[in-house]
Amino acid sequence: MSITMKCSLLLLVIVCTLLSHTTGKPNPKCTYKPDGDNQLSIDVTCKNLDLPRGVQLREVLGEVDIAHLTVTHSNIQLLSADLFTKLATTLETLTVRHCADLTTIENNTFVEFGALKSLDLSKNNISITLDGEEFRSLKNSPLESIDLSGNAISLLPSQMFRGLNALENIDLSNSKISQIQDTVFDHLINLKSLDLSHNQIAQVGTNVNGFPFSWNQRLQLLDLSYNKMAAVQVGISIQQSLTTLNLSHNEISSFNRKPFTVPPMLQALQFMDNLKDLDLSHNNLTDLPLDIFYQPVNTLFVKDFGISSTSKVAVNLAGNPLHCDCGFYTFWEFLQSAECRLKFSFKNGVCDQPMGVKGVKAAAVDMTHCAPKTGQSVKVN
Ligand SMILES: *[C@@H]1O[C@H](CO)[C@@H](O)[C@H](O)[C@H]1NC(C)=O
Numbered sequence: 421m422s423i424t425m426k427c428s429l430l431l432l433v434i435v436c437t438l439l440s441h442t443t444g445k446p447n448p449k450c451t452y453k454p455d456g457d458n459q460l461s462i463d464v465t466c467k468n469l470d471l472p473r474g475v476q477l478r479e480v481l482g483e484v485d486i487a488h489l490t491v492t493h494s495n496i497q498l499l500s501a502d503l504f505t506k507l508a509t510t511l512e513t514l515t516v517r518h519c520a521d522l523t524t525i526e527n528n529t530f531v532e533f534g535a536l537k538s539l540d541l542s543k544n545n546i547s548i549t550l551d552g553e554e555f556r557s558l559k560n561s562p563l564e565s566i567d568l569s570g571n572a573i574s575l576l577p578s579q580m581f582r583g584l585n586a587l588e589n590i591d592l593s594n595s596k597i598s599q600i601q602d603t604v605f606d607h608l609i610n611l612k613s614l615d616l617s618h619n620q621i622a623q624v625g626t627n628v629n630g631f632p633f634s635w636n637q638r639l640q641l642l643d644l645s646y647n648k649m650a651a652v653q654v655g656i657s658i659q660q661s662l663t664t665l666n667l668s669h670n671e672i673s674s675f676n677r678k679p680f681t682v683p684p685m686l687q688a689l690q691f692m693d694n695l696k697d698l699d700l701s702h703n704n705l706t707d708l709p710l711d712i713f714y715q716p717v718n719t720l721f722v723k724d725f726g727i728s729s730t731s732k733v734a735v736n737l738a739g740n741p742l743h744c745d746c747g748f749y750t751f752w753e754f755l756q757s758a759e760c761r762l763k764f765s766f767k768n769g770v771c772d773q774p775m776g777v778k779g780v781k782a783a784a785v786d787m788t789h790c791a792p793k794t795g796q797s798v799k800v801n
C-alpha cells in the first residue's frame with residue numbers, strides 16, 4: 421500500500437471517528453485535531469472559553485474522546501470533578517494555563533483521571549491548602565510531569581505529592597515558596613528533575629540537618645537558582661545521581677559542614693559522583709573551600725575526591741566577590757594542579773579584591789609568594 425493511500429485511509433478513520441463521536445457542533449473557540457498516537461481520540465485546544473461555575477466541559481466540547489486538552493485565557497475559577505465529568509478517563513495530558521481567575525483545586529477533581537501522564541497548571545493564580553489534598557486523587561494515575569510554575573503557591577504541605585510515585589518532573593518555579601519541608605518529596609523515587617528556581621527559599625529542609633531529597637535517588641537536575649540561600653546545606657549532598665546543581669543567583673557565602681557525625685565530616689557536595697555542572701555564579705563567595713569536594717578521610721590533607729566521575733565538573737564562579745589574597749592560596753594552588761585540570765573546569769572566577777588584582781582571572785593571579793615554606797603543610801579550611 422502506498423504512503424498516500426495509508427494516509428488518506430488514516431484520515432478517513434479519524435474523520436469518521438470524529439463524526440461518530442461528535443454530537444452537536446464543536447465549540448468555535450476550540451481547535452480539534454487528531455491525536456497523532458491514538459486514532460480514536462483527538463487533541464483539543466481552547467482559548468477564551470467562558471466557563472462559569474457549575475458548567476461541564478463535556479457540554480462545551482461535544483462527545484469526542486479527548487487525549488490532550490489545553491485551555492488558556494479562560495475565566496475559569498475552580499477545578500472540580502464536575503468540570504471534567506465524562507471527559508477525564510481518556511485524558512493523557514491536561515493543560516490549563518494563563519487563567520488569572522483560577523485559584524482553587526477541589527479535593528476530588530482528579531478522581532476519574534486514570535490515564536493522566538502530564539498536568540500543566542502553570543501561570544494561573546492557584547494556591548495550595550494546608551491539608552495538601554489537591555492532587556491526592558491522582559495517586560493511581562501514571563502521572564509523570566506536573567508543572568505548577570507561576571502560581572500563588574507559598575507553602576508545600578508534606579502531603580502534596582504523596583502517592584504520585586510515577587512523577588519524574590516537577591516544576592515549582594516562579595512561585596512564592598520560602599521553605600522546603602523535610603518530607604514533601606518523600607517516596608518520589610522516580611523523580612529526575614525538580615525546578616525550584618525563582619522562589620524565596622532561604623533554607624532547604626526545616627532545619628540545617630534536614631535531608632528533603634533523600635528519597636529522590638534518581639534526581640538528575642536540581643534547580644535552586646534565584647533564591648535566598650546564604651549557605652549550601654549538607655541536606656542536598658546525598659544525591660549521587662545529580663548531574664546538574666544550579667545554585668546561581670543566591671546569597672551563598674559558605675558551605676555547611678556537619679562535623680562529628682556518621683559518616684564523619686559530611687560535606688556539602690561530597691556524594692555527587694555524577695555531577696557535571698555546578699552553577700555557583702552570582703553568589704557571595706569570597707573563596708571556595710576545597711574540602712567541600714573531599715571524601716571523609718582520616719587526614720584532612722589527602723586529596724581524595726568525593727567526585728569520582730571520569731567526566732569533568734564545570735564549576736561556574738562568575739559574579740562572586742573572590743578575595744585573591746594569600747588566604748586564597750590553597751584554592752589557587754589547586755587551580756594549577758593536575759587534579760583540577762583532570763576533574764574540574766572553573767568558569768569565570770574573577771578577583772574582586774585586593775584592589776591590585778580586581779577583574780583579574782583568579783587562576784591567573786600569581787600567588788607563588790604565598791606558598792608555605794618547605795616542611796610546612798598547607799592548611800585546608
Ligand atoms: C479535603 O480533604 C480533607 C481530608 O480528606 C478535608 O479535611 C478537607 O476539608 C477537604 N478540603 C476541601 C476543600 O474539601
Ligand SMILES: *[C@@H]1O[C@H](CO)[C@@H](O)[C@H](O)[C@H]1NC(C)=O
Nearest residue numbers: 520521522523545546547572
Ligand atoms: C490571586 O488570588 C488572590 C486570592 O487568592 C487575590 O487576592 C489576587 O488578587 C489574585 N491575583 C490576580 C493577579 O488575579
Ligand SMILES: *[C@@H]1O[C@H](CO)[C@@H](O)[C@H](O)[C@H]1NC(C)=O
Nearest residue numbers: 617645664666668697698699
Ligand atoms: C542555572 O540557572 C540560570 C538561571 O536560570 C541559567 O542561566 C544557567 O544556565 C543555569 N546553569 C546551568 C548549569 O544549567
Ligand SMILES: *[C@@H]1O[C@H](CO)[C@@H](O)[C@H](O)[C@H]1NC(C)=O
Nearest residue numbers: 650670671672673704705706
Ligand atoms: C555577603 O557577605 C558579606 C560577608 O562576607 C556580608 O557582609 C554581606 O551582607 C553579604 N551580602 C549579601 C547580599 O548577602
